[in-house]
Amino acid sequence: MTVAPALAAPIRLRAGPLAVAAGALAAAMALGVMLGPASLPAGGVFLEIVDRLPLLSVDSGLSDREAAIVWELRVPRVVLGALVGAMLAMAGGAYQGVFRNPLADPYLLGVAAGAGLGATLAIAAGAGGSGIPTAGAAFAGAVAAVVLTYALARTGSTGSTANLILAGVAVAAFFTAAQTFVQQRASDTIREVFSWILGRLATVGWAEVRLLAPFVVVSAAVLFASRRLLDVLAVGEEEAGTLGVRTDRLRLAVVAAATLGSAVAVAVSGLIGFVGIVVPHTVRLLTGHSYRVILPLAFVGGAAFLVAADLLARLVISPGELPIGVVTAFIGAPFFAVVLRTARRAA
Amino acid sequence: MAGLTCTAIEAGYDGRTVLRGVDLAAAPGEWVAVIGPNGAGKSTLLRVMAGLVPASGEVRIGGRPAGSMTRRELARSVAVVPQHATIPPGMAVLDYVLLGRTPYLPFWAGESAADVARVHAVLARLEIGDLAGRRLERLSGGELQRAVLARALVQDAAVLLLDEPTTALDIGHQQQVLELVDELRREHDLAVVSAIHDLTLAAQYADRLVLLHDGSVVAAGTPEEVLTSKELTLRYGASVTILRDDAGGLVVAPRRQTATSKAEPTR
DSSP: OOOOOOOOOOOOOOHHHHHHHHHHHHHHHHHHHHOSSSOOOHHHHHHHHHHHSTTOOOOOOOOHHHHHIIIIIIHHHHHHHHHHHHHHHHHHHHHHHHHTOTTOOTTTTSHHHHHHHHHHHHHHTTOOSSSHHHHHHHHHHHHHHHHHHHHHHHTSSSOOHHHHHHHHHHHHHHHHHHHHHHHHHTGGGHHHHHHHHHOOOOOSSSHHHHHHHHHHHHHHHHHHHTHHHHHHGGGOHHHHHHTTOOHHHHHHHHHHHHHHHHHHHHHHHOOOOSHHHHHHHHHHHHHOSOHHHHHHHHHHHHHHHHHHHHHHHHHTTTTSOOOHHHHHHHHHHHHHHHHHHHHHHHO | OOSEEEEEEEEEETTEEEEEEEEEEEOTTOEEEEEOSTTSSHHHHHHHHTTOSOOEEEEEETTEEGGGSOHHHHHHHEEEEOTTOOOOTTOBHHHHHHGGGGGGSOTTOOOOHHHHHHHHHHHHHTTOGGGTTSBGGGSOHHHHHHHHHHHHHTTOOSEEEEESTTTTSOHHHHHHHHHHHHHHHHHHTOEEEEEOSOHHHHHHHOSEEEEEETTEEEEEESHHHHOOHHHHHHHHOOOEEEEEOTTSOEEEEEOOOOTTTOOOOOO
């Protein structure tokens, strides 16, 4: 008796990899809340968080000061790290799909340079290196840069993606030059500007989380909904058109969502590099080409990666802190090299 | 008329006119081959039919003006096998062919089990069912062309456009692909329009030929009517002998040009 061979199944997000990524995120967040310059009992930290949940009330045994460290410093910082990492990684993956360019990252269209100029102007005007006014100025700068990139690309002969990337390069160069000029003129704030640019997740509390969360939700929802059409786009814009996809609309929706989300992430955390490249590519190398898999896993994996990187940034030279951008590149580059080698050997 | 009709098509790029008043019709079950020298406008004409190039004049699909159809509606009516299909690295044959179901999928949902079953059936019909799980870059040229054809077929469109479907294939695989297209158009009553360089293949497989020259239709009709050595010398600057095979099909055979027979194509 012969048995018919099992038919191949289409690529889908499977529970296994998602569980691994979610487990890594849970572990990183737990460690991020437990560990810090002030040593607190793990059980007390756990109970303190349980106490804050709706409808639950337990006595954590922590003092008021310890409870404030947990709830006003560590938890918002970990949550902010997760939101920023998730947003940057998912936006990077989406950019790589819509531009069909493996080097595309969330900063492609001038977000970083625009945010840098906005933040530098705010800091030079006395707004300080962190806080909502500086974040607002960074966001405004990022959006202005991307709008300018789009306007510039439209003046070209076609509205092609190559035009958009080139316009992004030009706008980024211009904004970076302006930022350097402002920084030079206001040299007394140069340290604050420098530390903003390197990125940090130090918060003033929950304000940044409340600012970022709605943008992440909306942006991630749009990108998540576009994941199947990004797979269609892999055959190129013209062929995707013959398959019924309005590629112009898809590109606009994806670019707008990814850019807006990354602009707010950058505004509250500075320029954290490498997450938007290394996380989606790691997912791609481990699970395959499909954006139905890459985008959700990059979202969860990016959150885990940045929370873990922030943990290292806080602990390595404790009680001092490393800039988180240094940690993401320092850990991310060798990790990525290992994944690249392994994936090539497996292929 | 059902099938596809083009009336007075004018199109161009960057101010240069490529098509000048082209008329063409393909009925259900009919195969029309568009022939002509390089740069005559064959690919552009196919791209106009697929709605990829803006043009004046009118394209009707199944009696409806293509201009009044949405991208999705058009993709359900016209399937395209491009000359150089983009092959996404790492994608499996099954996932690639499933892309052909895109015009039927709601925005929020993925493919249903019925879509997947349909793809498996078409892959089996094209005799590449056992390759469903294989990556595209590991297919041979002939297998790859079948995968691209399968993607077009699962669009369930009444019109099938083929842009030079045999360019990269050897003579055996050329015949296999064209025989397959021929069987499928009979099975599904497809209106087939193909741009094709090889005049013998065009004559053997198509019901009617449309000869384009410099953006205009200069001859149209059965292979016997269009493929005359006089016309081919005039339009291609080629020296050819038209032969008949045992089955009565035309064969266009090139031959050496003698000093007296050398001809320049007209512009």
